[in-house]
Amino acid sequence: MAQVSSMWGILNTSPTRHTIAEDVQGIVTGSMVSALGLYLLAKVGxxxxxxxxxxxxxxYASGVSFGLIFFLLNLPFYILSLRRVGIxxxxxxxAAIALTSLIVEFEGRLIGISTIDPIWGAILGGLLLGYGVLALYRHRASLGGIGILAVYLQERFGVRAGLVQLAFDLTVMVFAFAVVSPAVVICSVVxxxxxxLFVAINHRSDRYVVLR
Incomplete structure (x- = not known):
């Protein structure tokens, strides 16, 4: 009984190892929270x-499903992940990307939000994404793409994952001026x-290290 409970994380006494069940719940809940953050951002454009x-x-430019585009864009980064970070x-x-993409597609059928201030939507969406990404990082996963590169750079060179993503994100915002209005870009930057900043402050490889 003790071995079964430990496997599912109930009696896991190791501070540096996650059980399979702990990883599953971390990835599922991290994906759910991330999808909610993406939904709020999309709700206010x-x-x-x-x-x-x-x-x-x-x-926004093509009208093609966000979830499908998000899933396909991340496919090339799995090569880097396999070679540099591990299987x-x-x-x-x-699993996290596939689940997040799927949930985003159905989120609108499960939640109805009539109005939300763009700035407040940006703050809540950013925080929810931050919590989701942090949960995934702590179970050795990410939302792919730059997240894979950011985790690799942090583990290899000690560069904060959040700061790597911030630099790329600001680049994305510059290109956003060609697709959306300046007001949307400003709110998105927020x-x-x-x-x-939430990820940079709360995620450090020397403060929280988990292996399995």
Whole structure:
């Protein structure tokens, strides 16, 4: 009984190892919270950074499903993940991206929000994404793309993952001026800054290290 409980994380006494069940719940809940953050941003027509930001740009410009674009954009980054980070991280990240993409597609059928202030939507969306990404990071997963590169750079060179993403996100916002209005870009920058500062402050490889 003790072995079964430990496997499911109930009696797990190791401070540096997650059980399979702990990883599953971390990836599922991280994906759910991330999808909710993306839904709020999309509800007010905003963007974010990383591959999600690029997916938003293509979605707004073409009308193609955000979830589908987001899933496809991340496919090339699995090669980097396999070569540099490992198969465990790659499989978890694939699962997180697939689940997040799927939930985003159905979120509108499960939640109805009539009005939300763009700035407030940017802040809430950024924070929710931050919590989701942090949960995934702590279970050795990410939302792919730049997240994969950011985790690799942090583990290899000690560069904060949040700061790597922030630099890329600001680049995405510059290109956003060609697709959306300046007001939308400004609100989106607020959300991206909230997201990445939250991750930069709360995620450090030397403070929280988990292996399996």
């Amino acid at each position: 905003l963007l974010t950074g990383g591959m999600a930001g690029v997916a938003f740009l293509l979605h 465990d991280f790659t499989l978890k990240t694939f 959300g991206a800054v909230v997201l990445n």
